[in-house]
Amino acid sequence: MNHPITIKSGQLELSGVLQYPPLNSDEQRADKYPLIIICHGFIGNRMGTDRLFVEAADxxxxRGYLVLRFDYGGCGESTGDYGSGGLDALIEQTRTVLDYAAGLDLVDLERIILVGHxxxxxxxxxxxxxxxxxxSLVLWSPVAHPFMDIxxxxxxxxxxEIERTGKSDYMHYELTKQFTDSLAQFQPLTELRGYNGDVLIVHGTADTVIPVDYCFLYQKMFWLRKEGNCDKEVIMQADHTFSSKAERDHLFDITFRWIDAIGKRRNDWSLWTI
Structure with a gap:
């Protein structure tokens, strides 16, 4: 079941959809469900290229997960201008979505997972x-150097042009100097040390948008943390959006098995008492 939602984030209205696990007529809903929140990429939307996020959510x-897909401000059906803010605005919007999710009675707060592409x-x-x-974190073809990659x-x-005039048009989005300046201010590879949960990184060798080498670099940096595991998978000949059926099936198989395993491990630990 898909439930359209609107989340207020400052002056913006973020458009999204909350998807529930299907039930047979004689089934009752569980008290709590693990939640997947999907974070789309640069000038993207909650559907994903070639319906990537729609297929993943379905x-x-x-498999028994709640899924929340949403459009960042200025993308999809959300209000606002995407290029007028900065990376800090995207982080704040994501945290606002977390606020919304944490207030849902059906959400298992110990199993909130971000999937970012x-x-x-x-x-x-x-x-x-x-x-x-x-x-937990799942990273598909993740950007590692925001300014350089964009x-x-x-x-x-x-x-x-942005440096000269303060703005530039790209694919009908007006990107401002505030946006590009903010990209240079954030360094995911060093800031990731503030996170101590488990991570999965999946990247394709035929990605011409974001280098596949980033998955090795990310894993190395995640391994330097005192807590938390990091797994990676490289899919041969997969492009940036895992566009072929075989690539996408492989991506989903890797991701879903990992998420299930994380949940099983957490449940097993919860059976132990001290």
Whole structure:
């Protein structure tokens, strides 16, 4: 069951959908469900490229998870102008979504998982390092150097125009100097040390948008933490959005098995008493 939602974040209204696990006619809902929150990437939306997030959510709900997909301000059906804010605004919006999720009676607060794709992966890392409500992280093709990576996407000429005039049009989005300056202010690879939960990173070798080398770099930095595990999987010939059926099936299989295993381990530990 899909439930449309609107979440107030400052002056913005974030549009989203909360998806519940299906029930047979003779079943009753569980008291608590683990929750997956999906963070989309640069100028993306809650559906994902080629319905990536829609497909992921449909499969996750069938496995017994609540899923919350939402549009960042200025994207999809949310109000606002995406390029007028900064990376700090995306982090704040994600935390506002966490506020909403934490207030739902059906949510197991010990199993809130952020799934972030591309720039959404960096936002997920930066959010988790600031918010202890995030218990696990899944990063798909994550950005590691926000300014450099977005510069490579929009082009050097656009960056020069922003420096010269204060703004630039990219794919009908007006990107401001505040936006690009904020990208340079955040460093996910160093700030991730503030997060002590478990992490899965999945990247494709044919990703021409974000280098596959980042998954190795991220894992190395996560391993330097005092707490928390980090697993990674590299999918051969997969592109940035895992666009082929085989790539996507592989992505989902890796991700869902990992999430299930994390939940099982947490449940097993809860059976122990001191």
């Amino acid at each position: 499969r996750l709900t069938k 591309s720039l959404g992966g960096a936002v997920a890392v930066l959010t988790a390092s600031r918010d202890s409500r995030v218990k 510069r490579n996407i929009i082009g050097v000429k656009a960056i020069e």
